[in-house]
Amino acid sequence: MNRDARTGVARRLSPFHFLAGFLERAGSLTVFSARFFPNVLVPPYEFGEVRRHLDELGSRSLPLVGITGFIVGLIIAMQTRPTLFRFGADSFLPAMVAISFVRELGPVITALIVAGRVSSGIGAELGSMRVTEQIDAMEVSGIDPYKFLVVTRVLACVLLQPLLTAIVNAVGLFGSYVAIAIESSMSWRLYWDSVVQSLTFADLVPGLAKTAIFGFIIGIVGCHQGFTAEGGTVGVGKASTTAVVLSSMLIIFVDMILVKLTVVIWP
Amino acid sequence: MALIEIRNLSKSFDENHVLREVNIDVEKGSTVVILGKSGMGKSVLLKIIVGLIRPDSGSVRIDDREVAGMRSKELNELRRTMGYLFQGAALYDSMSVRENLAFPLVRQEKLNEEELEERVLDQLRLVGLQDAIDKMPSELSGGMKKRIGLARALIANPQIMLYDEPTTGLDPITSREISTLIKNLQARYQPTSIAVTHDMQCARIIADTAAILHDGTLDQQGTIEVLERSQDDTVRSFFATQ
Numbered sequence: 102m103n104r105d106a107r108t109g110v111a112r113r114l115s116p117f118h119f120l121a122g123f124l125e126r127a128g129s130l131t132v133f134s135a136r137f138f139p140n141v142l143v144p145p146y147e148f149g150e151v152r153r154h155l156d157e158l159g160s161r162s163l164p165l166v167g168i169t170g171f172i173v174g175l176i177i178a179m180q181t182r183p184t185l186f187r188f189g190a191d192s193f194l195p196a197m198v199a200i201s202f203v204r205e206l207g208p209v210i211t212a213l214i215v216a217g218r219v220s221s222g223i224g225a226e227l228g229s230m231r232v233t234e235q236i237d238a239m240e241v242s243g244i245d246p247y248k249f250l251v252v253t254r255v256l257a258c259v260l261l262q263p264l265l266t267a268i269v270n271a272v273g274l275f276g277s278y279v280a281i282a283i284e285s286s287m288s289w290r291l292y293w294d295s296v297v298q299s300l301t302f303a304d305l306v307p308g309l310a311k312t313a314i315f316g317f318i319i320g321i322v323g324c325h326q327g328f329t330a331e332g333g334t335v336g337v338g339k340a341s342t343t344a345v346v347l348s349s350m351l352i353i354f355v356d357m358i359l360v361k362l363t364v365v366i367w368p
Numbered sequence: 369m370a371l372i373e374i375r376n377l378s379k380s381f382d383e384n385h386v387l388r389e390v391n392i393d394v395e396k397g398s399t400v401v402i403l404g405k406s407g408m409g410k411s412v413l414l415k416i417i418v419g420l421i422r423p424d425s426g427s428v429r430i431d432d433r434e435v436a437g438m439r440s441k442e443l444n445e446l447r448r449t450m451g452y453l454f455q456g457a458a459l460y461d462s463m464s465v466r467e468n469l470a471f472p473l474v475r476q477e478k479l480n481e482e483e484l485e486e487r488v489l490d491q492l493r494l495v496g497l498q499d500a501i502d503k504m505p506s507e508l509s510g511g512m513k514k515r516i517g518l519a520r521a522l523i524a525n526p527q528i529m530l531y532d533e534p535t536t537g538l539d540p541i542t543s544r545e546i547s548t549l550i551k552n553l554q555a556r557y558q559p560t561s562i563a564v565t566h567d568m569q570c571a572r573i574i575a576d577t578a579a580i581l582h583d584g585t586l587d588q589q590g591t592i593e594v595l596e597r598s599q600d601d602t603v604r605s606f607f608a609t610q
Binding site for chain 1: 415418420440444445446447448450452454455456458459460461462471472475476524
């Protein structure tokens with residue numbers, strides 16, 4: 102069952118209608134995303150607005166992703182150490198934690214947390230602007246709302262995501278050291294040397310580069326949901342929820358493809 | 369010569385025929401009020417004029433240029449000559465009153481900070497709200513929002529003003545104040561204006577001519593006095609309820 106946004110009347114959807122609706126939304130998101138690239142290059146540039154979003158999105162996300170990264174690092178070391186110890190391989194623990202964090206856990210955990218916090222926030226904010234005609238007001242004053250509202254937010258997310266991920270990686274590795282130090286006598290120096298020696302270019306660069314793509318997904322999905330919101334406050338809530346669900350799913354799906362690509366390029 | 373010419377304009381949403389073959393001319397410098405009950409498509413008409421909604425058929429010509437065929441750059445240039453007062457004022461709620469008013473100016477005119485501040489303050493003085501310059505929209509009453517919305521719409525000296533229900537949601541006294549303010553600002557800036565409303569008090573104050581939108585058509589047009597004397601059942605029923 103689905104509800105008509107304008108009339109509120111419940112209607113049963115056939116598989117054909119469901120497929121048509123899915124393709125329509127996918128097409129709309131693709132066209133909306135494609136507009137970003139020419140718009141980000143062409144002046145006027147809204148640097149002040151990008152800086153404001155970097156500050157807002159970054160400073161508010163940092164405590165959440167930092168704490169989560171620390172705890173995940175701690176838990177991974179606590180969970181893995183007994184198994185490695187059983188095989189006499191506990192000296193590999195720093196390397197194992199470092200590779201898993203830098204390659205996969207750091208980027209994906211950060212992206213999912215930011216998707217939950219930022220994408221939903223953008224969806225709700227722009228959705229609210231849409232239903233209260235603020236986006237229309239911008240458009241009728243001859244200013245492109247896509248450039249002012251979407252490009253600035255997406256660009257902030259793209260720039261922010263690698264930075265947040267680097268912080269999560271660092272804090273996560275520190276968290277895992279804390280867990281190791283509680284259980285053993287390993288020094289920080291030895292731990293850090295093991296971490297540095299285990300990481301290669303193929304771990305660091307793809308791990309951070311894909312976070313920019315995750316940032317793009319987080320920003321563009323939130324903006325698209327907000328821009329296409331309809332139906333008053335219900336529509337705003339729906340835009341916010343859908344932004345989180347869709348961006349999280351896309352992050353995991355795109356990550357799967359990027360992991361495969363990374364393995365092919367750097368076997 | 370009419371600055372705005374609307375010919376055979378039609379628009380439907382699914383089965384709902386909102387506008388059917390609407391025709392109207394708006395002379396340069398005049399104010400036309402379109403009267404009609406809520407949900408009759410008055411706002412849709414304004415949004416078609418400004419290019420926010422595409423019509424199904426018909427034409428809207430502004431200064432002899434067809435709006436529907438314009439590219440986005442040309443449409444944006446046209447929009448910069450227009451002001452639009454939205455039903456809910458549509459103030460940007462993340463910006464202060466100062467930033468709301470400066471927003472179009474910063475992006476359309478090359479002004480230094482002092483000139484910008486002066487223009488914003490001048491505009492706020494006109495609507496009697498210079499003390500609200502640092503307030504956020506959430507701190508303003510409904511009447512204050514309308515005044516700020518009006519100040520923002522007029523700050524770039526538009527040639528064309530569109531008013532969407534300028535007095536909706538206001539008490540009768542504030543409604544009269546806003547209508548009088550619109551009349552005074554019309555006299556000062558002399559834009560060509562279209563206002564849509566169901567408020568007869570507002571219409572009597574600001575209108576040069578009026579038209580009634582009923583069942584998607586605009587077939588009754590004239591001055592308010594002429595319409596009030598009309599023997600047409602639709603017109604009579606509309607005035608009887610006011």
